[in-house]
Amino acid sequence: MRYSDVDLNxxxxxxTGGAGFIGSNLAFYFQEHYPDAHVVVLDLFRSNLTLSNGNLKSFGHFKNLLGFRGEVISGDINDKQLLDTLKKQYRFDYIFHEAAISDTTALEQDLMIQTNVNAFKDLLDIAVAHGANMIYASSGATYGDAPSPQRVGREAPQNVYGFSKLMMDHLARQYSQKHTNISIVGLRYFNVYGPREFFKNKTASMVVQFGHQLLSGKNPRLFEGSDKIVRDFIYVEDIVQANVLAMHPRESGVFNVGTGKARSFQAIVDILQRELGTSLPCEYIPNPFIGRYQFHTEADIQSTRDVLGYAPRFELEEGIAAYVSEIKRLFEEEVR
Ligand SMILES: NC(=O)c1ccc[n+]([C@@H]2O[C@H](COP(=O)([O-])OP(=O)(O)OC[C@H]3O[C@@H](n4cnc5c(N)ncnc54)[C@H](O)[C@@H]3O)[C@@H](O)[C@H]2O)c1
Known part of the structure; x- marks a missing residue:
């Protein structure tokens, strides 16, 4: 579905981060709806480098871009020389900034701040120089375990990832006050799920992870009390919608992107079992993350509706129903 009347051809x-989950979904949106737009993907792509928690340093995967006909650049947003070359050689009209250490459990504070915050400043400078509107990924992690509904202005990050995203939002506000030639919109995504997340491995959503547990005949393993651990789960198609609407906002700012409804991890398993025709018993294990875990998130999306015209189209049931054939394909082609 097309979300804007503006001609972007x-x-x-x-x-940035266009070989990752959300970035690649954006790349295909523009390719499908604006075949004459020049779409440039910049991504570090994956190597064998890992963080101290054992997860990959960058998750970008070529398979997320199979069928993409735009330009692909492998490079690091921390590379100032590369950004300088991009500044000179291109003239961007819009910048979607998705590249980040997206792993909320990463412990490397130095790399996190450098990649998520400092490189963002360099990209903002390119946006200002080119007169490009900037749309960047903030996160629901800025709220930590702050009470629901989470509202912009009431942040309490619990980890360095959430902190880095909050610092991005502060930087963005400073830039929008100083530079009125462009709009700058931060989108605080809540828990995103959907096609092209699979290559995030263990950091992919529990929707695909539970889906594959069920398809392999294993009992789904949930944390104890999972019927009461609730999050605002949002289908990637609605994330694309918010990004497209944020290209021409009524005003710059930071906005929540969720459904506005909290659903439990247990609900994910129950919906998946219905969709997949399974009835495997659940196993409940102790939650090792207590103290640094979000137990109740529910985005207040009023300002997102008012300023961007955003209206989520997928409740959890609909998102999973739209996703389930892809979960099965991945299981056949990548898991088995
Ligand atoms: N998926 C979610 O639930 C969620 C929720 C809130 C916020 N976000 C944010 O949305 C954005 C996209 O997340 P995603 O889920 O698509 O994750 P992702 O890891 O799939 O995408 C991030 C991409 O950035 C690339 N990257 C990492 N470091 C880089 C660097 N130094 N230079 C260039 N590229 C680099 C990675 O290779 C990857 O392709 C991130 O900023 C993330 O923090 C995601």
């Missing part, structure tokens, strides 16, 4: 669009 012949525009140049940079998507």
């Amino acid at each position: 012949r525009k140049t669009i940079l998507i």
